[in-house]
Amino acid sequence: xxxxxxxxxxxxxxxxxxxxxxxxxxxxxxxxxxxxxxxxxxxxxxxxxxxxxxxxxxxxxxxxxxxxxxxxxxxxxxxxxxxxxxxxxxxxxxxxxxxxxxxxxxxxxxxxxxxxxxxxxxxxxxxxxxxxxxxxxxxxxxxxxxxxxxxxxxxxxxxxxxxxxxxxxxxxxxxxxxxxxxxxxxxxxxxxxxxxxxxxxxxxxxxxxxxxxxxxxxxxxxxxxxxxxxxxxxxxxxxxxxxxxxxxxxxxxxxxxxxxxxxxxxxxxxxxxxxxxxxxxxxxxxxxxxxxxxxxxxxxxxxxxxxxxxxxxxxxxxxxxxxxxxx
Numbered sequence: 001x002x003x004x005x006x007x008x009x010x011x012x013x014x015x016x017x018x019x020x021x022x023x024x025x026x027x028x029x030x031x032x033x034x035x036x037x038x039x040x041x042x043x044x045x046x047x048x049x050x051x052x053x054x055x056x057x058x059x060x061x062x063x064x065x066x067x068x069x070x071x072x073x074x075x076x077x078x079x080x081x082x083x084x085x086x087x088x089x090x091x092x093x094x095x096x097x098x099x100x101x102x103x104x105x106x107x108x109x110x111x112x113x114x115x116x117x118x119x120x121x122x123x124x125x126x127x128x129x130x131x132x133x134x135x136x137x138x139x140x141x142x143x144x145x146x147x148x149x150x151x152x153x154x155x156x157x158x159x160x161x162x163x164x165x166x167x168x169x170x171x172x173x174x175x176x177x178x179x180x181x182x183x184x185x186x187x188x189x190x191x192x193x194x195x196x197x198x199x200x201x202x203x204x205x206x207x208x209x210x211x212x213x214x215x216x217x218x219x220x221x222x223x224x225x226x227x228x229x230x231x232x233x234x235x236x237x238x239x240x241x242x243x244x245x246x247x248x249x250x251x252x253x254x255x256x257x258x259x260x261x262x263x264x265x266x267x268x269x270x271x272x273x274x275x276x277x278x279x280x281x282x283x284x285x286x287x288x289x290x291x292x293x294x295x296x297x298x299x300x301x302x303x304x305x306x307x308x309x310x311x312x313x314x315x316x317x318x319x320x321x322x323x324x325x326x327x
Contacts (some may be wrong), residue, residue: 002037005046009053012178012212018048020180020208026050028070028106031097032113039121041131051106054212057082063218069108069176069211073164074099076107086216088225088244089167095229096163098236108211110164111175111191115202115266117147117158129155130199145304146238149312151266152300156199159263160192161238166262167227169270170244174215179208185215192267199266221248221256228319230263230311239263241312243319247283254278254287254324264299264312271295274316283324285317292316 006027009015019026025033025044028051036042054068059081067076076082077093093102096110119126119139127136139147139157147157165188173188191203205211225246231237242262248255257278259271274295281287292313299309320326 002040002043004037004044006049007046008049012050012053012210015048015050015053016178016180016208016210018046019210021046024048024208026108026210028109029072029101029104030109031101031105032109036114039123041121041123050210059085060218063220065216067107067214067216069213070106073097073102073105073107073110077102084223085219086167086171086222086225088170088222088227088246089164089216091227092163092167092229092242092244095227095242107164107214110162111168111188111211111214112203112205113162115156115158115160115192115195115199118143120158130158130195130202133198133200140302143304144302146240146263147302147305148264148266149299149301149305149308150261150264150269150296151194153195153197153199153266155197156195156266157302158195158199158266159238160265160267162268163227163229163239163242163262165192165268166242166260167244168214168216169268170225170246170258170260171216171219171222172258174217175211176213176215177205178210178212179206183212188214188268189270195266219246219258222246222258224248224323225258226319226323228315230315241308241315243312243315245316245319245323247320247323249283249324252283254281254283259295259316261295261312261316264308271316273297283320283326285321285326288317288320289313 024046027047055070126138148159229242244260246258261269274291277291
């Protein structure tokens with residue numbers, strides 16, 4: 001591991017000032033960053049510890065929630081109002097990692113974990129554009145069973161690993177950011193970039209940007225929501241396919257819906273096409289199947305991951321069946 005300076009930020013302003021230094025990184029729980037430093041993939045010159053900043057979880061009178069960027073995943077999952085208003089978020093967090101990791105990992109750190117695959121870690125034996133832009137991607141012609149089928153490019157097919165982000169994408173979460181110029185906010189669905197020809201650039205954040213909070217806007221029907229994760233083993237594995245969904249019915253008709261997918265996209269995948277296909281349609285298996293097929297129509301499976309197309313479609317249908325009381 002390369003030598004680095006460790007600095008505990010006094011407050012957000014202090015963190016932003018120090019974060020502007022060359023090759024400085026913000027440190028939350030460190031569950032991803034420290035791992036990458038140990039593997040010599042990341043080599044920051046300075047770590048700015050922000051783990052004690054913005055840890056509050058506050059419920060708004062309008063039904064919204066404001067979650068501090070440094071709030072631990074466990075604290076979010078155990079918060080009684082989060083559990084009542086957003087059960088899909090709780091289930092996504094619990095499906096995402098071991099209790100030990102959840103106790104350390106922060107909300108912002110979860111958002112900013114690297115999109116990665118086994119080839120990304122194989123620094124000596126594999127080409128990876130995410131690690132070394134322009135080098136090539138050995139996953140495309142290699143073992144790609146767990147890789148993405150949506151949002152891919154000729155440069156990268158790595159799947160975004162977060163479960164929490166899938167739930168946040170479905171909920172329309174808003175990311176609050178602070179830098180030397182002031183504060184701004186953006187939708188979580190706009191935070192992560194598609195790989196295109198520069199997969200090493202994973203978010204739209206600029207150097208020194210500090211995530212300060214995640215806002216969950218009011219969504220009353222999110223109380224009727226679910227998160228389902230399909231994976232190779234029962235616990236602590238990345239998703240092959242996951243589905244986050246919330247449904248509002250008007251009798252037998254889908255009045256409104258939120259739907260996002262994990263395990264299939266190079267970023268947390270909001271299923272906009274499926275949502276559009278379902279609004280105003282009967283809440284039945286035919287509508288669910290048509291919506292799932294519409295969302296996966298642009299999938300680009302490779303040699304080993306073609307099964308994800310049918311698996312994603314079936315998981316969408318199964319989750320919507322459960323939420324609407326269908327068999």
